[in-house]
Amino acid sequence: MEYGVEGRIDELEIRVAFQDDAIDALNKVITAQDKRIKLLEEAIRHLYQEVKERQPADESSQAFNPVNEVPPHY
Numbered sequence: 001m002e003y004g005v006e007g008r009i010d011e012l013e014i015r016v017a018f019q020d021d022a023i024d025a026l027n028k029v030i031t032a033q034d035k036r037i038k039l040l041e042e043a044i045r046h047l048y049q050e051v052k053e054r055q056p057a058d059e060s061s062q063a064f065n066p067v068n069e070v071p072p073h074y
Contacts, residue, residue, distance in 0.1 A: 003011060
């Protein structure tokens with residue numbers, strides 16, 4: 001189907017409108033995910049601090065480091 005100049009401009013305007021909607025929707029998702037990530041990071045910091053504080057005094061030379069911990073399924 002061949003469009004005249006007006007038809008091509010209309011088609012481009014429609015595409016831009018759909019792209020704007022898609023970008024807006026994606027931005028909302030990214031913003032929500034960013035908030036969730038920040039909450040999870042804060043929770044991890046809190047848990048790390050709590051575990052560190054509960055560590056027995058006689059093990060103070062071996063500071064808790066989650067990187068060195070082996071998950072139970074290994």
